[in-house]
Amino acid sequence: MELPSVTNAKDVLISGIEIASFLLAAFGGFLTDIAPPDEVNASFAVGMASVLVLIVLLLVSAIGRRAPGHRYRLRWIGAGVGFLLVSLPAAYLYWDALESRTFLSPLDEKNERRVQASPEYLTKDALDWIKRNPNRQSAVELVKNLPYDEIWRAEGITRSKELLTWTYCWLVLAIATAIFCLIEANSPPLQRARQR
Numbered sequence: 001m002e003l004p005s006v007t008n009a010k011d012v013l014i015s016g017i018e019i020a021s022f023l024l025a026a027f028g029g030f031l032t033d034i035a036p037p038d039e040v041n042a043s044f045a046v047g048m049a050s051v052l053v054l055i056v057l058l059l060v061s062a063i064g065r066r067a068p069g070h071r072y073r074l075r076w077i078g079a080g081v082g083f084l085l086v087s088l089p090a091a092y093l094y095w096d097a098l099e100s101r102t103f104l105s106p107l108d109e110k111n112e113r114r115v116q117a118s119p120e121y122l123t124k125d126a127l128d129w130i131k132r133n134p135n136r137q138s139a140v141e142l143v144k145n146l147p148y149d150e151i152w153r154a155e156g157i158t159r160s161k162e163l164l165t166w167t168y169c170w171l172v173l174a175i176a177t178a179i180f181c182l183i184e185a186n187s188p189p190l191q192r193a194r195q196r
Contacts, residue, residue: 024050037115079177083175094170104140107143114148117159117160
């Protein structure tokens with residue numbers, strides 16, 4: 001992948017930020033839209049993913065400038081496919097975490113997602129509620145009948161937030177790396193010849 005012709009570090013950084021921002025905004029903002037809920041501090045997850053994407057872009061670009069096109073094309077394709085394969089479990093694990101560690105809040109007009117912990121972190125009050133109401137034990141039912149901060153223990157909510165943040169960053173980083181490697185594999189040989 002060739003970053004546009006640049007003359008100094010500031011130009012390299014600006015160009016890299018533009019490409020990384022484009023990637024995160026591409027596909028209708030899909031990667032930003034699937035970010036963890038605001039309660040997880042989604043701006044941190046999206047910001048961290050953006051910085052990591054920029055670092056990967058600059059790294060792939062720097063390696064690509066030194067690699068002769070014909071000899072390394074298959075390696076770039078292999079790396080792209082490898083990172084694509086790494087993104088598949090990340091996508092599954094993130095989707096699973098999003099579905100099992102969040103719920104749509106019935107108390108919110110926007111119907112936004114809220115974080116929930118796994119069942120082993122239910123408080124005594126929540127367990128008592130479930131015993132009295134065995135058919136109404138979903139997170140939505142619990143939130144309708146108990147204060148949110150009295151349903152799950154704090155360490156369970158923290159674990160869910162960490163899981164959502166790290167699997168999201170893994171997913172975005174793997175996808176971005178796969179894309180950048182495959183772009184490098186498809187870069188025209190003439191541009192690479194000029195860089196040697």
